[in-house]
Amino acid sequence: MKAIIPAAGLGTRFLPTTKGVPKEMLPVLDKPVLQYVIEEAAAAPACDGSVVILSDIKESIESYFQPDPAYHSRLKKEQHHEACETAEKLGALLTYVYQDAPRGLGHAVHCAASKTDNEPFYVLLADVVVPNHTILQELYEVSQAHNGASVIAVFAVPDDQISRFGIIAGTCEEILSDSGIVPSDDAAYDKPGAVWKIDSMIEKPKRELAPSRLAIFGRYLLSPRIMELLSTQEPGAGGEIQLTDSLVRSLEEEPMYAYVIDPNEGYDTGTIPNYIAANVHMALADERYAALLREALADVFA
Ligand code: UTP
Numbered sequence: 001m002k003a004i005i006p007a008a009g010l011g012t013r014f015l016p017t018t019k020g021v022p023k024e025m026l027p028v029l030d031k032p033v034l035q036y037v038i039e040e041a042a043a044a045p046a047c048d049g050s051v052v053i054l055s056d057i058k059e060s061i062e063s064y065f066q067p068d069p070a071y072h073s074r075l076k077k078e079q080h081h082e083a084c085e086t087a088e089k090l091g092a093l094l095t096y097v098y099q100d101a102p103r104g105l106g107h108a109v110h111c112a113a114s115k116t117d118n119e120p121f122y123v124l125l126a127d128v129v130v131p132n133h134t135i136l137q138e139l140y141e142v143s144q145a146h147n148g149a150s151v152i153a154v155f156a157v158p159d160d161q162i163s164r165f166g167i168i169a170g171t172c173e174e175i176l177s178d179s180g181i182v183p184s185d186d187a188a189y190d191k192p193g194a195v196w197k198i199d200s201m202i203e204k205p206k207r208e209l210a211p212s213r214l215a216i217f218g219r220y221l222l223s224p225r226i227m228e229l230l231s232t233q234e235p236g237a238g239g240e241i242q243l244t245d246s247l248v249r250s251l252e253e254e255p256m257y258a259y260v261i262d263p264n265e266g267y268d269t270g271t272i273p274n275y276i277a278a279n280v281h282m283a284l285a286d287e288r289y290a291a292l293l294r295e296a297l298a299d300v301f302a
Contacts, residue, residue, distance in 0.1 A: 003041035006108035007126035065091030104240025125218030169211030
């Protein structure tokens with residue numbers, strides 16, 4: 001089973017930086033966002049490689065994960081070599097597919113169709129970091145319990161943020177607990193661990209029209225049928241080929257589940273405020289940086 005990692009978007013919310021550096025290569029703490037994502041995919045159950053979707057202005061990503069003896073010859077310290085080698089070893093697990101233009105997430109995912117062998121596949125948005133690698137394991141467990149059905153990660157958002165996300169409709173049927181999947185008697189339960197059977201999805205609904213407060217997060221485990229549906233997907237919102245539109249079409253043919261994550265399990269880095277917040281959260285959770293950051297923040301708020 002492959003992991004598809006779309007990283008071919010324009011990253012316009014980070015302009016002008018993204019004219020020179022892909023947003024997926026911006027650092028969170030000590031390494032690029034994309035490196036966390038590739039490490040997560042490499043640790044996912046049953047995953048035997050990742051396909052990174054790039055564009056022709058993102059070739060620097062391919063270079064970053066390739067061994068570069070000339071660069072190494074300039075490095076003096078052993079730990080500097082080790083830092084580079086970690087990325088280079090990950091590179092051995094990657095294949096690359098180039099998207100000709102940013103035609104939308106659905107189009108980017110479909111660019112990897114020839115690499116997925118008609119098997120289920122993971123999708124990991126390249127600007128979302130999941131430091132503890134928990135979510136793909138959880139999606140896999142839920143999918144296994146439902147004959148390999150598609151499972152998408154969702155998280156509960158505050159009412160005033162609902163209109164910014166894709167929101168699911170459905171009912172909570174089960175809860176994934178330490179002792180496995182157990183039935184739920186609360187159809188509206190939306191806390192971490194809840195497993196919902198999805199009826200439909202709505203892109204950016206008004207708060208009063210939203211069928212739940214569960215928003216689509218950037219991690220998916222999808223059935224091969226989704227890849228087939230993407231091949232005939234018409235452009236949708238923004239004139240782009242939307243992954244969500246093919247997910248909605250698949251609901252007429254096969255069941256799909258949503259797994260409610262804890263919002264602290266992962267961080268979207270795709271906007272400047274979210275990128276800063278991800279750095280702060282992760283620095284405070286990292287003993288190398290926590291004390292210094294607390295001091296700096298204490299100065300700011302003094
Ligand atoms: P985003 O919509 O967050 O990224 O897509 P973007 O389009 O680069 O960002 P803005 O809106 O211009 O700031 C989520 C992920 O999907 C990839 C992006 O690279 C990002 O990692 N993507 C998106 C593609 O690979 N191709 C696309 O056509 C669109």
